[in-house]
Amino acid sequence: MAVDNLAVFEAIALNTLPLRKKHPLYNKSVVDRGMLMEMAASLSQESVPLQVMHDSEPLPKGRVFHGQVIDDGVNSELRVLFFMDATEADTIAKIDAGTVDQVSVSVLSKKIINSVSGFDYLSAESTFDNVWTGTDPDGNTLGENGCYGKLIGLDVWFETSLVGKGGAQNARIVPRDQAHFGSSYQKLAASGLDPNIFILAASTRNDHMDLTTLVASLTDTKVELAQKVAAFTALETSVAGKDMEIAALKAQLADAVKPDATVAAELATAKTDLEAKTVECTAALTALKGIVTKVTTAAGKLNITIPETVPEMEALLTETTSNMAALLVAGGKAKDAAEADKATAPANLGAFRVRK
Template structure:
């Protein structure tokens, strides 16, 4: 007989979890839902993985907060055939196990028959840990430093591989407790439905009640409303995790490329800034030239050339000419009229033909001197 007797303590737990239901119509069973033994699963991370005892305690606390559905072979499509409504952690030697109470509803006659016949005697839970730590290095396969290569190879960044040389992954911190299923063979060793004579709850809660402790104080009273849908598709979870990891890898690569471009741009900016600094220094040096001294030299040159130009013009008979005010124009004027001068034997000059203008000329001589 696999059904557990519904003692007053168990009936109190059922009432607290399921609410106002026909408790007599429910069939109650006890199962070793999970334990700290190595997991039998061919998966890079879960092969030989072990849950910490604290992980089991968190699962038990979650059951006190809210019951979990009982499914068949982790198929969340059909509605559940019962619920897991209580759990406690029991130590067995150096290992620990989560003992769970679950009930099947009156529609689950076929499943109850299989349980009583022993053809279905194992269970499996759907859980997700917050961390999967390498037992040797402490590397977190769910952490930010982990890549898809780490997850699918089971190897950390130091070469320690899960499933080899005694290395395994530790399940630390409960993230999600989705459901418990009736299965042909569970992933956890010895995760099975126990018979009444091996039950942990058959008499222990009854002894607590006899000692004066209210069994209701062991549970969190919750409403009888249906729990939120916490079904999990493991294949979808793995696919999403793989896609997210790939996106993270691509993002890291893009970030590296962008950082390289930023470094190149920063070098270019530094080079251009240096050139600008040099040009600014040259401009400052040019501005530092004594403008007044340059202006004075120019004015002195213009004055000197003006005197020379006056002399040349006087010699050629042009005395009322307005002189230019630049060195270039004065030099051109002097050169132009110097070519028209004719030097007499006595050292004086004579204008070229046609340059005498209206000046009177002596008939006896072809030369004159400037007045």
Template sequence: MTPELAQLIKDRVGSDIDPTNFAVFEAIALNTKPLRGKDGTLHERAVVAPVTLRQMADHIKNGGHLPLISDHQLTGEPQGRVFDAELLFNNVNDIELRVLFYLDPTESRLISKLNAGSLDEVSVSFFPTQFLCSECGWDYLSPEADYENFFDRTCANGHTIGEDGVHADLVGLSDFIEVSLVARGAADQPRIVGKSDSKLQPASSMRLAAHAEFKDRLIVQASRGEDPVSNFDPTALVTELSDVKAEVKVLKAAKETFDATITSLTGERDTALTRVTELTAELETANTELETAKAESKIEEAAAALSFMQTIFCNLTVASGKEKPKDDELPTTVAELEKEIKAMTSDLTSILPVGGTANPAKEGEGDAQPKLVASAYTNRKL
């Protein structure tokens, strides 16, 4: 006990206090690293915000009563009191809350255990102002929260604590309840803070400890946090990056090939579309010219005339005493029909008398006298 410490205790606790025989210890009570809590709780890997630690230190420095008890047992009598605090940066760039607490001479047994190192850890109990989802900032202490959010550890936006790195951000101090001496905390390698490591009182003996026990879903009972264990393998990362880089090169080359193919096919398509347009126009022109040619050549009239001549040919064939020809036996050209028709007409003409009378009989056959013909009669009266 130094005069400076004695005066500080009187300033924070009361001027009537006689701290002559008090034992004072310094400890790291909390920090901004992820808390080592029980798996499956709301406080799993929770992070205490710097502003929360600042408010804790201010609460103590402003004379706020903060008892030192054992194992968070508020029903028994306190073993001491926390009377000073400060925020410091440690050598790994996180902020830590350091506290000074004292025990009076009635706790000689606890003082001996602390000095011997058989009891060397502390834990704090506090109630945050906000219990925020690290993913979206939704507040578990807001009016919208219900029991299912606490039971499932899932915020209203579907983010679950403990999954995919989601945790709670503890922001602000609503109530600083107590600091406890505990048998075992969650921190690895707890150590005694000796005189050479002291930041608040170099002349005092002290303990550095941590504890991460949460007894309910609202009050945070936690010690200093620790960095998550990292299984980072740089060799594996370099190999993976090399594989990804090679794959990117392959995909880039394939993309260039596909782009060239698409450009070529697009050009061919455009050429084909142009050709289709040209051929469509040519087809329309050809159809127009065909109709004009048909009109000028009178193909339909020629076909009708050919059919008529074939009919005449059939009639003349029958008139000449022959059998009517079949369709596949008919001449198919005008020249052939004309030749055949002329031949048959000549034959028929040769056997018909001039003026419609029969040829006279030859000498010596029948009556040699000429006969009257119909043309010798008239309709005139005699």
């Protein structure tokens, strides 16, 4: 790849103005100037991928390769340089036209300190409630009543993205006439040197690294980034699951500590309901036993012992009614009963005898 095909842009990646994210830990939080310095220094060791809308699945659109912290007497900001190659002509055109003009960084600090109490939300003492509510053990909530978080120390800089609206105020791509590095560009161009060649050299780890070596190293960086993002996502999922478990345990605890009077009343009600159900069940069992007795008697089973349990009575009832149904003939009389009448019933001829 020819280095003169690279498009280079300058951007304000992050600053010490209050963040405008609504996340409990970042609501109105500020980044410490020292963390900005660490971010700038890290670019001299390894470039950062340039993504779109924090989507780490596609390959990067470019690389962030140089940074410097500048101050205006009140606030500090991290200015960075990033490059894109000619294959990203559509995105480059959107940046040139001003359609895309904001950036956002994905970073993790080493500490998030409560400005009132000094409590560190990333320390071992921090609980899930502290993290997901932004409230310290003393009840101070980040983003409320002048309380805010202070992000101190760089842990991981995952990537920088082109976005529609960033979480940091004034995090944007800087026009060339307002660029901090702009004067250097102009001087280099006036001297006959290609500014892009200078930028590429500034992004290397030594004076002899060429673009081919840089591209090869970016592939390894992409793999490492994907692994770190996956680990971070798994951690967020785990935290969310633990938060749900804590909520469930709190609900159980609330039930367990009910007043004695409430528990006693619930037990009394339960006892009354149980006694009523017992009476109903006893009556139902007696009625069922009477029905079984009638049916077995009607079927001619006179000396049978009626069982005591519902399943056994149900089985006997089913067996008896099935047998009765099988024996029924036209006219509604049991076949064996009719035959029994013919075989065993004595003829009553007394009515036809004439007294002599």
